[in-house]
């Protein structure tokens with residue numbers, strides 16, 4: 001198995017990871033037909049195609065069905081607490097730019113309990129890839145309305161129908177200062193999902209992909225219309241963005257050339273009600289990354305620590321009469 | 331224990347006339363030798379009493395005196411000027427010996443207006459008969475109500491038996507600088523240097539150090555004002571003291587508790603501090619922010635405490651232990667994340683600078699009431715280490731120790747400090763850097779085949795952590811119950827195995843702890859037990875009681891979870907045991923309270939439940955540090971009890 005090989009050759013560049021090298025020994029326990037499976041596959045393919053060393057790859061998640069993904073990856077994983085995947089990932093990234101950090105989160109996890117972290121993670125713009133598995137419902141806790149649930153959804157907490165209009169994660173993300181990469185994908189067009197994920201991975205900064213994810217268990221037939229009618233999906237293409245494979249282009253004829261640096265159009269697309277925009281809405285590679293801004297100029301060494309401590313002690317020092325005190329500078 | 335010689339001079343001392351002074355401009359009286367004094371300097375906020383007090387303390391410390399300073403902080407950011415709530419300044423205790431606490435009441439007070447003075451009087455902070463030096467400009471104020479208020483307070487002070495000396499501070503400063511309001515703190519410093527016979531050159535060098543970043547002109551103006559204050563006091567005041575202090579033998583540093591914590595973070599080799607601003611913890615992160623980047627490290631101001639804690643957990647997970655600093659309400663918010671760190675066995679240092687609670691409580695005031703939250707906080711069984719700092723020096727070294735324990739045991743280590751230590755200053759021996767303090771470099775070597783991420787050692791419960799980047803170590807960490815391979819497990823047996831091992835680590839650590847020696851005799855009539863910042867005050871009270879022939883000793887606990895062995899044995903050697911704590915307990919004097927419903931102080935409750943012994947408690951939740959005299963009185967009452 002290639003995994004064993006990689007162990008032996010550990011300090012050498014690996015170019016031979018197969019899909020299997022990214023699969024953990026644990027079989028996914030999602031319901032059959034769950035869109036999370038397609039997302040996991042896209043992740044594993046990306047790792048293979050990019051030849052990401054499993055030991056240099058970290059998948060961080062919160063809590064929910066979606067957040068189980070790290071358990072199924074053969075990589076370092078951190079299945080944290082509800083809503084807090086993003087700050088955990090930020091903590092990892094701040095000292096470890098060498099690690100590839102992915103975050104998987106659900107719509108409840110990200111847009112409800114973790115909403116504050118979500119907004120600030122966009123603002124920090126750290127170099128990581130975030131996959132929002134948006135099934136419009138709480139899965140793991142068995143069907144409660146989520147912030148992205150459609151108005152009128154009957155759920156265990158909204159037996160007479162959800163009262164509020166849904167929150168739109170795309171427009172919200174686009175509205176935060178420092179936003180640098182926003183895309184939308186759907187689990188039922190895996191090729192496109194993969195392409196978008198790859199673009200996100202290559203983006204330096206906080207790349208946010210909202211993935212519409214089917215939950216046959218609690219939202220059966222919810223995305224049927226979009227799944228059945230390719231014209232309901234508007235695919236965004238661009239020379240600097242996605243380039244469609246012919247087979248996708250043939251099926252999904254509703255296309256728009258969208259320059260992902262165009263924020264105004266991105267916002268209009270994100271807000272579209274009748275059609276589903278799929279592709280890269282916004283991509284601005286020039287936004288500075290917090291992890292780079294906060295990286296210390298000099299790496300911490302014992303000598304440096306000693307010097308700085310002594311400088312500080314000097315400032316508040318008391319010396320015996322026999323020893324000269326530092327003189328006040330001019 | 332102020333010497334008798336510092337007792338007030340007779341009340342009928344002639345009072346100075348406006349603009350002039352007490353005595354004639356005759357030769358200075360010889361200095362009276364005293365052993366200690368507590369001095370308070372209070373002003374409106376922004377008038378510089380804080381800096382004056384700090385400089386005084388530094389000069390005293392450099393002369394070899396023991397000092398302890400405490401900031402007097404108004405509750406509001408911009409209280410109205412000349413208001414009772416607006417008192418801002420510094421309390422400086424100076425002594426011929428080492429000082430470990432704020433002491434009791436002030437011997438001498440300098441106030442910039444009569445209203446801020448009132449606040450200190452009403453708080454009972456000023457000794458009966460103490461000397462009060464008061465800025466007298468208000469009596470000439472054009473606005474009659476101000477002049478009247480001034481006169482009223484002066485009358486009240488005199489009636490109260492204090493020695494009041496009115497001083498034309500601004501009027502004097504006017505002779506040297508255009509804006510006397512800005513400079514009078516240095517004039518006052520000069521006066522204090524005269525009153526306490528402090529070395530002129532030393533004082534000047536301290537002022538130069540204080541203004542090291544300012545330009546020459548400013549330094550010179552300040553030096554001139556200080557000299558003027560000294561001369562004015564020499565000429566006009568009849569008070570002249572000397573506190574004989576042995577010269578400093580070893581290099582020392584003077585910092586407050588929060589700065590010491592921050593320096594400890596640097597010295598521990600931790601590289602990330604994640605925080606969210608909260609009083610009184612914030613100043614530690616302010617100071618850390620100013621120095622941490624110089625060693626390539628980062629203070630991250632997170633969007634909230636939950637984020638700060640999880641950010642620190644992420645940083646720890648990826649390599650070196652990280653720290654998060656907070657106070658009461660922030661600690662509450664971090665509890666879920668603390669549980670995660672416990673479950674996933676991520677090292678984490680959490681510093682809680684306690685303040686008055688619950689809720690937003692008394693944000694700037696002193697209390698030690700988070701002990702239970704620290705030990706039992708979070709949900710389920712979440713064993714973690716809890717230690718308390720008991721001096722400024724201890725703030726520094728505790729962080730280094732905490733990081734080591736956290737990384738050795740892969741545990742959460744909480745350090746409890748409090749508002750009393752956070753802004754209090756005390757000199758301690760200058761630490762000599764040791765590379766052993768630092769965290770080891772991040773281990774990225776390959777994990778041996780077949781090693782398990784939670785391969786708990788049967789004796790200690792410790793497992794070696796795999797750090798991202800280590801080949802072969804891939805696993806998914808989770809807050810769910812898990813087996814040795816970090817696989818989610820729902821069966822009771824696996825869950826129990828994890829619980830046993832996580833708790834076993836505490837027992838393993840406990841075996842390495844040594845109980846601090848008893849302060850006083852090993853046996854006697856009464857044992858006082860304390861923890862945290864109250865140490866100095868308790869020991870001072872015990873010393874006083876013993877001098878009077880009482881068989882009282884004290885024991886101070888550094889580790890609250892786990893506790894070192896031998897506490898029960900020590901308690902057994904005393905007829906009575908009582909904790910002294912700065913947190914709530916139901917007073918038995920309340921008719922509603924009896925042994926069935928009494929709520930005990932937090933440490934007392936722990937000791938009672940653990941050893942089934944009758945531990946009484948005494949404490950206060952009055953927002954102030956406990957004072958030696960209060961503790962002494964409580965101990966005497968306990969001794970007298972049947």
Ligand SMILES: Cc1ncc(C[n+]2csc(CCOP(=O)(O)OP(=O)(O)O)c2C)c(N)n1
Nearest residue numbers: 063064065066082106107108109138139140
């Ligand atoms: C603090 C906290 N509150 C509530 C929960 C319970 N909880 C677990 S998952 C979840 C919702 C998950 O929904 P979503 O994020 O949409 O993910 P999905 O399961 O649909 O993938 C909730 C409320 C929890 N684990 N922690």
Ligand code: SF4
Nearest residue numbers: 031034065139215217
């Ligand atoms: S409940 Fe829904 S989201 Fe969860 S695993 Fe099943 S199908 Fe997927």
